[in-house]
Amino acid sequence: MKTVAEFKIHYRQILDPRGKAVAPLPRFAQDTAEVLRMYRAMTLVRTFDAKAVNLQRTGQLGTYPSSLGHEAAHVGVGAAMRPEDVLAPVYREYGTQLWRGVTMAEILLYWGGDERGSDFAVPRQDFAWCVPIATQTLHAAGAAMAFKVRKEPRCALAYIGDGGTSEGAFYEALNLAGARALPVVFVIVNNGWAISVPVSSQTAAQTLAQKAVAAGIRGAQVDGNDVFAVREVVAEALDAARSGAGPSLVEALTYRLSDHTTADDAGRYRSAQEVKDAWALEPLLRIRDFLVDAGHWDSVKESALQDECAHAVEAAVNEYLATARQSPDAMFEHLFAALPAHLREQREIARKYASRPSGP
């Protein structure tokens, strides 16, 4: 009997949980300013996230999915992408979006129930949040097809969660990307839990990265709490895609330290010990330790950064809270390029029965 196919999945880690380099540092990690920029981004999104949860708890925001624990995965991906690339997010990758220019006020507007949050001032060509699970992977493949057909040197990058890898659309996207050698990278943020369902209930596969094998594309696993490793692996995948070498699938292993959303209570289905263990591996610790060990960070700088982030978040919250709700006309304005006649009539009805006085 002969073997007709074999596969290996490599796992990449650069910083161990104590911030010690266990592999050669990539060039960007030797640039202190760049490392500080990533650490600041991770700290900012952590600060923002805590505030957003607090806003929901106090009735000032709708249901909100926290990104707590995902900072390295999200910032690492953001730092690996180029501005002209296109992001197809799921709905909690704020670290990537902030890096790319989405504002905290926009994120709050969206979760505050206002469509204007999805109208990013920057980056204009990124997709908006994608709640129907896994559907965005096909959009990224389609965007990559557009880049290929139009001969634009750009890449698309789609996020997906561990639960999302059970959806048909995910496999369809991988297959299409492989069959057409599309410039697209799929990043699975494997945080262990799809609401209450653990990865072990989603699949019998040893890794999610190996889902790439059946599609004939590259698959790699990376320590998703290690921002250096995430950035390096995703940058390599994007470089390959940009140079015509086709798509990749990257599985970033991390942990959802929060509930699924503010509407969830993870205490119903997972143990406190598991969460406690995960906190020991959380991503900010190790990059901070790395910076301290290198002599670039101390408690004074940390305190200044915390203050700076808190102020930035506060300003965004104020901007969000000061944004008056849209008038009922907003329900109709963007449905079509030009409003059909029957909707003009319905708009009149909506105006007549507007539930509250509308803002400016």
Next chain:
Amino acid sequence: MVEAIAMAHGWEMQHDPDVVVIGQDVGANGGVFRATAGLQQRFGKDRVQDTPLAEAMIAGMSVGMATHGLKPVAEIQFMGFLYPALDQIVNHMSRMRNRTRGRLSCPVVIRTPHGGGIHAPEHHSESTEALLCHIPGIRVVCPSSPARAYGLLLASIRDPDPVMFLEPVRLYRAMRQEVSDDGQALPLDACFILREGSDVTLMTWGAMTIETLRAAAELARQGISAEVIDLATLSPIDSETILESVAKTGRLVIVHEAARNVGVGAEIAALVAEHALYDLQAPVQRVTGFDTVMPLFRLEHDYIPGVQRIVDAVKLTFAD
């Protein structure tokens, strides 16, 4: 209402070993709305299964399970996530009996939350029942109270054919009612008259029964006697009850949260136009959601019809 739904599951699982519950987060978590709370602890992991996250898979596996001895009760977590399952529902579940000349059938219930009004995120406030009502071979049911949720869910599980069971999210926790856990089903394919009246018939279903009953109370204060009918089974429609009521009142106003265009209200209006045109003393009025995307929650109450819109529409039927 959510407790009544969990209770109906429990009764039927206790009394029929072929009933199984499947879906995302229905097990240890008891469902994101707690509609399956406690069932996995009570009936085990074979009969209450958290599935992988894939809606088309849930519908497709239901077809396989139902054609081979089980009675799956599947939860699709939100109506906005139902659409990948439509391929299986339209092409297989709804027509299995017909295309095999009765050899195989699909006693499946697919439950899914319906409608908005609870400040939910995007794609979590859908009321696209008209898509489902257009499919031959399935029933579409939408309860409007805890007692009707209990009785209609039991009837749906016991029905030998597929049922889409739409649960209005506004009613999950808004309405408290003692429901006796006696295993008594309520009839499918039948309307429920929620309030008797003689001047105008108000047809509605699901959460819109709240505003419609309030409108009827307001109309009563103004001297108009409104009959309020809960359609309950949206497909097939109980035409007899509707036509009897319209024959009595001579006026019809249809209220639904879903968009107007080709909505279920249009079917009711057509039914009355075909069979009771000469009973009508005024044109039929529809009070519905707009033909636009359900907005995010800051505007959702500008989308969902309010009491005043219903009252005004009724008054139009009294205009000279």
